Every structure is written in C-alpha cells, then in structure tokens.
Amino acid sequence: MNVSKQDIEKFIRFQRNEITESIVYERLASIEKDENNRKILHQIAVEEKSHYEILKKYTGKDVIPDRKRVARFYFLAQILGITFTIKLMESSEKNAHHNYDKYTNIPDLQRLARDEEVHEQKLISLINEExxxxxxxxxxxxxxxxxxxxxxxxxxxxxxxxxxxxxxxxxxxxxxxxxxxxxxxxxxxxxxxxxxxxxxxxxxxxxxxxxxxxxxxxxxxxxxxxxxxxxxxxxxxxxxxxxxxxxxxxxxxxxxxxxxxxxxxxxxxxxxxxxxxxxxxxxxxxxxxx
Known part of the structure; x- marks a missing residue:
C-alpha cells in the first residue's frame, strides 16, 4: 500500500510514542507489588510493543524511545502512584486514537485505533490501588x-x-x-x-x-x-x-x-x-x- 512521505513522518512519531509507552509500562510493572496489577501492566506493554511493530512495517525504521518521557512517568509513579500516572499517560492516547482513526484505508491502523480506545482502557480499569x-x-x-x-x-x-x-x-x-x-x-x-x-x-x-x-x-x-x-x-x-x-x-x-x-x-x-x-x-x- 502506498503511503505518502508526510504520513511516514507521522507514523514515525506514532512509533516513538508506542515504544516509549511500552517501556513505561514495563517499568511500572517492575515496581508494582500486586501480582494481578503487574500482569495487567505487562499486558499493556506487550500491546504497545505490537503497535510499534505494526507501524514499523510502514516506516521500515527502528525508532528510539523518548527516554525523558520514560523517566518522567516513572518518577511520577513512584511519587503519586501508578494509577495516576497511567491515567495521565492515557489521556494523551485519546489523541492517538483519533490520529489512527483518520486512516480509514489502512486496516492495521484501524485496529490500532480500536485497541487504543477499548483494550487499554479496559485493562487500566482493572488496576486497583490502595x-x-x-x-x-x-x-x-x-x-x-x-x-x-x-x-x-x-x-x-x-x-x-x-x-x-x-x-x-x-x-x-x-x-x-x-x-x-x-x-x-x-x-x-x-x-x-x-x-x-x-x-x-x-x-x-x-x-x-x-x-x-x-x-x-x-x-x-x-x-x-x-x-x-x-x-x-x-x-x-x-x-x-x-x-x-x-x-x-x-x-x-x-x-x-x-x-x-x-x-x-x-x-x-x-x-x-x-x-x-x-x-x-x-x-x-x-x-x-x-
């Protein structure tokens, strides 16, 4: 499928966001004490990594994660809690959902839009923090x-x-x-x-x-x-x-x-x-x- 150069540049930004959040979720899982919550966070990390791989098929590039963003969310999780950090991070994912949803001619991105809108929110709702x-x-x-x-x-x-x-x-x-x-x-x-x-x-x-x-x-x-x-x-x-x-x-x-x-x-x-x-x-x- 032909994708414009402008779209490729956008996909690279989406890629960076997905791999960054995958690493954040893995970091959060490493500090989560509750076993069920830890599994949920790991599942989300795997889901974000799969999104990164799907986008890579179109860009043909490996993208470096935003290390500053990873550090910022990891710090917030330790101070203000994992649930707050995830909710804050996921508020930006609403934009990602709308960005993916625009590409009605690309089934893969339509699936990513559904994932961002439904799957991650369902997982996050399971997280229970004291x-x-x-x-x-x-x-x-x-x-x-x-x-x-x-x-x-x-x-x-x-x-x-x-x-x-x-x-x-x-x-x-x-x-x-x-x-x-x-x-x-x-x-x-x-x-x-x-x-x-x-x-x-x-x-x-x-x-x-x-x-x-x-x-x-x-x-x-x-x-x-x-x-x-x-x-x-x-x-x-x-x-x-x-x-x-x-x-x-x-x-x-x-x-x-x-x-x-x-x-x-x-x-x-x-x-x-x-x-x-x-x-x-x-x-x-x-x-x-x-």
Missing amino acids: RLEYMGSVVLGLNDALVEFTGALAGFTLALSDHRLIALTGSITGIAAALSMASSEYLSTKSEGDVKKRPVKAAVYTGIAYLITVAALVAPFMLINNVILALGVMLTMALIIIALFNYYYSVARGESFRKRFTEMAVLSFSVAGISFLIGYALKTFTGIEA
Whole structure:
C-alpha cells in the first residue's frame, strides 16, 4: 500500500510514542507489588510493543524511545502512584486514537485505533490501588481543612491582629480539628462495614491530609509579620493546594478538573470572606484589642 512521505513522518512519531509507552509500562510493572496489577501492566506493554511493530512495517525504521518521557512517568509513579500516572499517560492516547482513526484505508491502523480506545482502557480499569480506595478519606480531610481552616484563620486575622498569636491559635485549632476529623472518619468507616477500607488507615489518611493542609496554611503567619499580607499568602496557598489536589483527583478518577476546582475554591473563599467579616465585626462591637 502506498503511503505518502508526510504520513511516514507521522507514523514515525506514532512509533516513538508506542515504544516509549511500552517501556513505561514495563517499568511500572517492575515496581508494582500486586501480582494481578503487574500482569495487567505487562499486558499493556506487550500491546504497545505490537503497535510499534505494526507501524514499523510502514516506516521500515527502528525508532528510539523518548527516554525523558520514560523517566518522567516513572518518577511520577513512584511519587503519586501508578494509577495516576497511567491515567495521565492515557489521556494523551485519546489523541492517538483519533490520529489512527483518520486512516480509514489502512486496516492495521484501524485496529490500532480500536485497541487504543477499548483494550487499554479496559485493562487500566482493572488496576486497583490502595491510595485510591482511601481517596474519600483524603478528600474529607482536605475539604474540611480548607473550608474550615481558611475561614478560621481569616477570622483570627482581624480578631487577633498578631501574626504569632494567629499562628499559635491556628495551630492548636488545626491539630484539635485534625484529631477530631480522624476520629470521626474511624467511627464512620467502622460503622459502614466497608471490607476494602480499614478504619484505622482511613482515619490516618484523613488526619494526615488535614494536618498537612493546616501546616501549609499556618506557615505564612509564622513567617510574615504583616497579618494582612500573611492572610493573602495563606489564601494563595489554599488555592494552590486546591488546584494540585483536584488535578490529581480529576486525573486519577477521570472527572472534570474545572468543575471540582471551581466548587472547592468558591466554597473555601466564601467561608474565608464571611469569617473575615465576622472577625472584623466582633472586634468592632466588642472593642477587644489583642
């Protein structure tokens, strides 16, 4: 079958992508502890390698994989988990599916399009990772910390007016709230009887998520003397945490980033704004100066 020079150049790019991802999946399989997950990853690697060989029939060339991309995804898998990494990598495969689908006159590429659209997604859906089972607990800890704590610190800013006092009060409040949330999650998980989730682990995930958020939000008041500036930095930190977490969550769960980010940001900042006004009102009407 005659293939144009322009198509050959595109096929070479497709080849590089397929061999790169084949190596990535093999690397991921090497660090996966679960035997079933390891088999799934190996299967995907074999599938990607077969795609590479099919494309090679048309290009007649061996293509070097993108080593930087391999290293990047391997690093992400070790830090953020295999499921997140695969979902992130596969989001680019949707483009590959559409690219292959254009070649209606080449049966081999039509088969690759079907593989990219169906086969790999089915394999990925089988992957079960512990950190995603406890995602609900992390969401609970982060949501509560961001909504309640941005509000509390905003209220403390005008009510107390001293950065060290705000940091101290915020730390005490945050630690107490984290312990309370962890305890509530333990009791909630235990009462639900979810066999996949252990109450103690669920409580730990919730508590740690809350404490990390508290530490990030209190830090500006420890480091900056100007309380209004510290408040601004704290709100910026909250926005960054919301963005990072919702990006991770949207990729891992295949949900809309924009919708989740907007909802969480609006809720957190609305509570912070109301609390700031309450702190100002209380300080004005009571006449108490910290």
